[in-house]
Amino acid sequence: MYILGISDSHESHACLLKDGKLISCIAEERLNRIKGYVGYPKLAIEKVLKITKIRSNDIDHIVVASYNAGIFQLFLKPTCSWTPKDWVDQHNNYWKPKLLKNKRLSPLDDFNFNKKKISNIRNNPYFEFIKKTSGKKFNYNKFSSILQSVRKETVIKHLKVTKDKVSFIKHETCHQYYGYFSQVNFKNKKSIVLTLEGGGDESSATISEFKQNSYQEIYKTNDAMFGRIYRYITLLLGMKPCQHEYKVMGLAPYSSEYHGIRSLKFFNSFHKIKGHKIYRNKKIKDVYETSKINLEGERFDGIAWGLQKSLEDFVLLWVNNIIKKFKCKNIVLSGGVAQNIKLIKFLNEKSNAKHVWAGPISGDGSLAIGACWAKLKTIKPKIKILGLNTIYLGSEFDQSQTENIIKQAQKKFKVVKNISNKKIAKWLSEGLIIARCNGKMEFGQRALGNRSILADPRNHSVLDKINQKIKFRDFWMPFTPTILNEDISKFIINKNKLFSPFMTMAFSTNKFNKNKIIAAVHPADQTTRPQMLRKEENKEYFDLIKEFKKLTGVGALLNTSYNLHGEAIVENPKQAYNTFLRSDLDILVIGKYAIIRKTNKRK
Ligand SMILES: [Fe+2]
CATH class of the missing domain: 3.30.420.40 (ATPase, nucleotide binding domain)
Structure with missing residues (x-):
């Protein structure tokens, strides 16, 4: 049985469940490049079907997370397109008079105050809702029901499925199922x-x-x-x-x-x-x-x-x-x-x-997964759900995509073929900062090695370089490490022996070895948020850290997501290369190729 999950809330995404097993999940922001995107995840739906080679005819059920989805939020999209100033304006124009001066204002008034910020509203897949409610007096229940039927029609038209296949799951139920089964x-x-x-x-x-x-x-x-x-x-x-x-x-x-x-x-x-x-x-x-x-x-x-x-x-x-x-x-x-x-x-x-x-991404960025699990349990209460065994659920790239990029890169940079983990580990140990784009993309806001920037965690000086020249990140935010699971007790205090493979928990650090991962420790409270890595979860990445350990004695790397500040994490070799061009990274590794910046005098 195939169940397609769709969430159009912020961090909108789509996923596919085959019986009890989650086989694909991708956020729309990785494809349309709008961080925290809110709205119908058309590209993500098409991508999960393409990755899994499933046609829309093969889908047994389609579940859409949330009944209401915020009536005008799907058009205003404040969470992905507004500046802080826009939020302050909304407060002054709408919430303040409504809540503190008891003015009779509705979400329709909020929409009218802010609609000038929307470009191409007609391109919104839910535009039919604007047409159907135009000129009507606001009524929450009526508007809500029109929006729900427009959201349903959008799915039906897009995937050419019958209406009995599409259902909605309550927002909170999605969070509950996701939390439990993750x-x-x-x-x-x-x-x-x-x-x-x-x-x-x-x-x-x-x-x-x-x-x-x-x-x-x-x-x-x-x-x-x-x-x-x-x-x-x-x-x-x-x-x-x-x-x-x-x-x-x-x-x-x-x-x-x-x-x-x-x-x-x-x-x-x-x-x-x-x-x-x-x-x-x-x-x-x-x-x-x-x-x-x-x-x-x-x-x-x-x-x-x-x-x-x-x-x-x-x-x-x-x-x-x-x-x-x-x-x-x-x-x-x-x-x-x-x-x-x-x-x-x-x-x-x-x-x-x-x-x-x-669970990882336990906010709205995982609603569709919870929706699929909830639907499956409703249909087949005794079915075994396999939970969230991996987070490498996204796109993979093929040789032709890589070769196109490599041809371009060779005109500007030195390119090394058949690069080994031993060589990458050596570069890292020498203080170089390396982006790694390899294998299946991680689902969610964390890069767990396959779309990551990697550096030597012993080396405090890499922080300034990553912060200013590569990520333009906020100066107070700490970096995180990937630590081999076999070495975890050397670096963190974990009395209850919790296993945290998705960077969802912070831990206090072991004072004797803290300096060996110092670049990935919060400078103020000395905590760290590790990805605990076992070989079976990502063999290639595990082997790379093993090689680094052979050279340095440290079974850990600094790992931060491969994106520039304010952008979504890269999805494919083309985006990886474009980001490399706009950064000051030393090396980009795509699959078996390493692109080396010529200005890097050390190589
Ligand atoms: Fe939520």
């Missing part, structure tokens, strides 16, 4: 799955219980505010909401109670927890405006620290109360807030849970 070394153990996010179809937090072949949502509330608080604090600190929340998290360890105590008190005032239930402070009507007033004059890093501390304390209490009430110590967190890797570290160390898991 557990590494999945054993189908009873688990409590919590979602925490800005907002789904019905709620911003849920509690569900998963047992062998059953699932039940036990609790939901729209009173959990942390997803929204993170969104608007990201904006208040001058960054892009729904994209740069991780930068606020990365800033937090630079501060302490000294600068953050007043911010902490403010963030603590948003909620109360009684047992497993969350209650919002109803006096706070608008997150952005209230935060602006209360945090004026507070230091930027103190705000980030206070928010992280408040979140950690809040979720710790919630999780411990839930464990007590539902008598289950396997906890899974899903939804946007679960992408906070420091929170997952904190819960694994401090909560009463035996294990706290968050």
Whole structure:
């Protein structure tokens, strides 16, 4: 049985499930090059079908994540196309008068304020919705239902399938199924799955219980505010909401109670927890405006620290109360807030849970996978779902694509054929910075070796070069390592022996060997977010690190995604080469070829 999953929320993507096995998944942003893209993932759908050699006739079911998908968000696309200033304008024109001055404004007014920012609205696959609602008075239920039928028609027309094949899965259900079945070394153990996010179809937090072949949502509330608080604090600190929340998290360890105590008190005032239930402070009507007033004059890093501390304390209490009430110590967190890797570290160390898991890309970037698993379990409750055994689910490239690029590269650079891992490891050990484009592309926001920039983790001096000349990254953000699983205990403290192959958890570093991976350690709190690599997951990449270990004694490399700042990670050899041209990278390895920058005097 083939199930095609589609998500048109931000980080839109498509995936294909064959019986219980996920066989392909690609985000639209990798193909259309618009980071964090929101909208119908036409290219991604076509790509997963091409990769798996499946025709649309072969698909048994098509599931679309989310009932509502934000009525005008699919046209305004703020999460991928707005600047921070655009968000502030929206606040001043729409949210502030609506929430604080009780003006009767609807999402249609918001759309009208902002529609001048949209170019080529007629090219939007859902344009039929604009035609059908034109001139009509806004009614949430009616507009919602029109949009859903337009989204369905779009799939039917695109794939030429019958309408009975297409169904929708509730947003929160997608997060819940994804969280549960993405557990590494999945054993189908009873688990409590919590979602925490800005907002789904019905709620911003849920509690569900998963047992062998059953699932039940036990609790939901729209009173959990942390997803929204993170969104608007990201904006208040001058960054892009729904994209740069991780930068606020990365800033937090630079501060302490000294600068953050007043911010902490403010963030603590948003909620109360009684047992497993969350209650919002109803006096706070608008997150952005209230935060602006209360945090004026507070230091930027103190705000980030206070928010992280408040979140950690809040979720710790919630999780411990839930464990007590539902008598289950396997906890899974899903939804946007679960992408906070420091929170997952904190819960694994401090909560009463035996294990706290968050899947990779546990925000909206994985909704389609959850939708497929939910649909399959509804049709065949006893079927075995194989979980997320690999993240190398994307495009692969063939020899002809590589050779075209190599011909171009030979005119400008030195090109070496049949490059060995031994040679690449030697270059790395000499301090060169190398991009690697090889094999199947990783799904999601993390590069796990196949679309990565690699460097010597012992060498602190590579940081400035990667930051300024290659990534133009934010100076406070740390890099991450890939560590051979057999060497993991040398570098990190991992009392519960957690296996983290997708860079979803932070760990404290071992003080004796920290200097050997110092370039991939957070400079302020000395934590690291490793990809733990076993041979069976990526043999070629594993062998490369083995060669590096033979030379240096260190079974680890600094690994960061291969993209320039603000761009999506590269997908194919052409993009890899174009990015190389616009950067100051020393070497680009594509498959078995190495393209060496001639200005690199060392080679
Ligand atoms: Fe979500």
